[in-house]
Amino acid sequence: MIVDLHTHSRCSDGSLTPRELLERAKARDVSLMSITDHDTIAAYEEVKAADYPEMTLVPGTELSCTWSGVNIHMLGLGLDLNNQQLVEQLQQQSHARAERADIIARRLEKLGFTGIYEGVKEMAAGRAIGRPDFARQMVKLGYVPSMNVAFDKYLGAGKPGDVKAVWPDLADAVAWIVAAGGVAVIAHPSHYKMTNAKLRRLLVDFKACGGEGIEVCNGKPPAVELNYLKSLCVEYGFEASMGSDFHSPSTWLDVGCRSELLGDCPVVWSRWC
Ligand code: AMP
Ligand code: MN
Ligand code: MN
Ligand code: MN
8 A cells, every 4th residue: 555644735845736746646556645734734725635536635734843842743644624723723833933934034144144034935925934945045045055054054953043942842732633633643753863762751751642653654764763663663552654754856755655664563544544
């Protein structure tokens, strides 16, 4: 089975419209799919599950939150898109993004990178601003040679553009997802540069506040990472999720993952298929 429970559209930092993204998934035989834009469910205003009978479309989002000083990404899958609290909290997330963008712009300005914000706002054209917009503009203005360098030096974890204060606590993010009938899944657990001990503390706290899943497979992880996350899944009694984290056709990772990679791990999608 080909599954993808983690993808981005133009409603956040992806390059395809929601419709183009689903057409691409369809062409690649994806039968279980979620569009999980950062802090928004706007994609689901543009596409309807009924138009894609060949796949199960699971409403989702990827929430930004914090736990113990770390910016964690929390997937909410199987959401009731009309849940009032969720809708209101996503509006709050959008305000938080705007506020964060102002702070990032000021910090970069202080470092001597002037004239960035105008281009960033123009590029975003009304949707929420993310760090990739700043990175792209820094490349465009010749301040850095690539987006990678922009993240490594100025925007990534622990750098001046990494503004965490605006995000809600992990427990709140989990609560909103659960109240909207969804399943909370920790996205890409190995991206947070945590020690194993800290990751285990995160899993314990996450479980205690109602979290049920971890993203065992994000993109194409090396076998050691995949096996480690599978073992954590079993040890802590979580269900496994998987997704490409697709953002655009120009990056090497395309839509769709093979479910066989998860072996006999219990999976989050048993409730939808
Ligand atoms: P934000 O949602 O504004 O916190 O920005 C985080 C997003 O930046 C991630 O979801 C990725 O899409 C993107 N990102 C992270 N690291 C890099 C990188 N090194 N190069 C390009 N994009 C990145
Ligand atoms: Mn992204
Ligand atoms: Mn993420
Ligand atoms: Mn993502």
